[in-house]
Amino acid sequence: MLDPTSNGLHSGEPPLLQTLGLTKRYGDFLANDAIDIDVWPRQIHALLGENGAGKSTLVKAIYGLIQPSAGEIRWQGERIVLSGPSEARRRGIGMVFQHFSLFDNLTVAENVALGLDGTESFKDMSARLEQVSKTYGLPLDPRREVWQLSVGERQRIEIVRALMQDPKFLILDEPTAVLTPQEADQLFIVLERLKAEDRAILYISHKLEEVKRLCDTATILRGGRKVETCNPRLETAASLARMMVGGEIKEVKAPAGRKTTVPRLVVNDLSLPPGEAHGVRLEHISFELKGGEILGIAGVAGNGQDELFAALSGERLSKDPGTVVIEGIAAGHLSITQRRKLGAAFVPEERLGHGTAPRMKLSENALLTGHAASGMVHHGFIDTAATLKTVDRATETFDVRKAKRDPEAASLSGGNLQKFIVGREILRNPAVLVVSQPTWGVDAGAAAVIRQALLDLATAGAAVLVTSQDLDELAEIADRIAVMFHGRLSAPLATSDATREKLGLLMGGSSLEPREAAHAVGA
């Protein structure tokens, strides 16, 4: 079999798409520095790199969303300058966005129409939509509004929309980040089929195993530069990660001798109506978390994880105090500050705006969560020295890199800010830590630091609850894993027992027990 990646086998045919010295500059910052890539038809080409490596900038330039500062793009051997996405689409370049470019309050058909160039009537377009979605096994109801659909269905709209332009070249930006393993498998079948139809795919992903399985070629970016083009099937996940990071990643080790103690966080039959229009209703959630233990909560985003976090942190109160018990005290009716005083600490998913006030200094942000329980306030006056000391301690312990001693939260990079936020909470020696998506959008080095810190905290006797969409992360640190689906929490599985298949089934709403599954079908 001819491997399209090995050079010299393209028999003089030019690549379908080529960038030559593509550079994009924002002020002094080089987001892309002279990047060359070649993509041939019948190729799934992975684009790998950490956050900020320049992947998104590169594909935006290829899709015509931004103009490169220097360098050129060649399409079928010919130099092109794209005036915008509609020209890119006309030439046969399609894109499926990471943060879906959909309109919640418009119907599926309207969303698809907006991604096309409007040369056919709405009726013809709807008919073609039905046909394309049938051909590729991507079922869609054109009349429904997007807000009613699941994340997987939303992605289907994006893909069908791109396919309706009959693209020769399709860009997918982290398409599996929000999918269950089973949904991802279905996507791969579609991608293999597109490849067989002589199309080329540029595939951005963080999931290295997936890249090894699916992609023919991988280009690795680091700090805006191309470091390597290789065949991912001949590499290991570890060697790919090394190329992305530019060094070894510290391995996270579970310290030996971890003992579970008394229950420190207990949730009893917690039910809550949705707090906002698109919210999820929490239904009968119960679990018990002991000291020294890490419980992972997996699940596709939007299945009630945010609502559960709000109910645990006290952002939303429960009528029945007994639904949330912290350190043996019924706390369902207590405010955030009162729960903190009981020894609980919380790290929300959104770093800027929820975890920190973006325009406030780190010391002020430390004060905001620590004022009640950490001796930073005396008789109503702020002890500035104590707040600064907290910042210094978090900085040293968790290797937070920043330009000055006490900068604004918004000026830190995602990874460093996350290290600061997690550090700020851990330094309070909490009995219970509830943390949501601890390493979302954080580079691999910082992620390892944060995971290690969570393990160390559990070893020290705290109860840790981690919500994450990253199953590998949960497998690495959690003792047990439960899955949220439609506001319900499954019974936790021991991590050793929690295979991807089992978790995937739970994430898709199936039951693990065949008897119950039969019931569900009958109902």
Add this chain to the structure above:
Amino acid sequence: MELIEAIILAVLAASTPLLIAATGELVTERSGVLNLGVEGMMIVGAACGFAGAWFTGSVFIGALFGIVAGMLMSLVFALMALGLAVNQVATGLALTILGIGLSGLIGAGFVGERITPAVHLYIPGLTDIPLIGRVLFGEDGFVYFSIALIVGVWWFLYRTRAGLILRACGDNHVSAHALGYPVLRIRTFAVMFGGACAGLAGAYLPLAYTPFFIPGMTAGRGWIALALVVFASWRPGRLVVGAYLFGAVTILQLHAQGWGVGIPSQFMSALPYLATVIVLVLLSRARTGGSTAPAALGTVFVPDR
């Protein structure tokens, strides 16, 4: 009978400026821009409209003056809120304050002057039908235009591709930009349309409602138009109902005073706003999901390039 006909005619006349101004604001808000300067654009439209008609003797040219004046005012807003990405609420309020001052300046020389107001349609036979004749076939051009305008806007928003793109910009400007639509340009056009409508609605007052100009003659109608858009939950059909309802309340208030009904007139003046609050509460209770307001309404958008 005569009284009922008179009341209906008065309601139509009082509702028309509300309907025209609110139609413009509906399009502006559907594109994701909240322009609180409707009152300011209306009052400048009133002053310029009167000036135009006074100089040329033509109501039609006066109306054009009003439209252009409203549009120029809205361009000031577009420059600030879209071009320079300034907070839309602050810019809109500033526009109203600017408009009130500006109209006083422009209109100072015209206070006490009179013009010939807009002529009413007269079709022999039809207009003479009792009760409905004058209501249906005896209005001035503004009334017929306002109805054509809202029907046209409905058709544009829901039946044309350009309307779909405009609604898309109001729902999610990031997505619209990612698909390659010029969000700021589309919003600028929507703001200008809103300005033109507000200017025309303002000009209606001295050109058809009363044949003279007095400072501050819009008397809060711009604010009612803003409330009306919310009341209508951003839908053209409900906007028509709301406009006539709010117009009716204004007229009712006058008659209630005449009949000696013991409801304070201030309460009646507040009714449109009270109705809007109640509608908002009902909407949020009845909502099963999705948002009634354009999701990107009032948010600043700066495209990266």
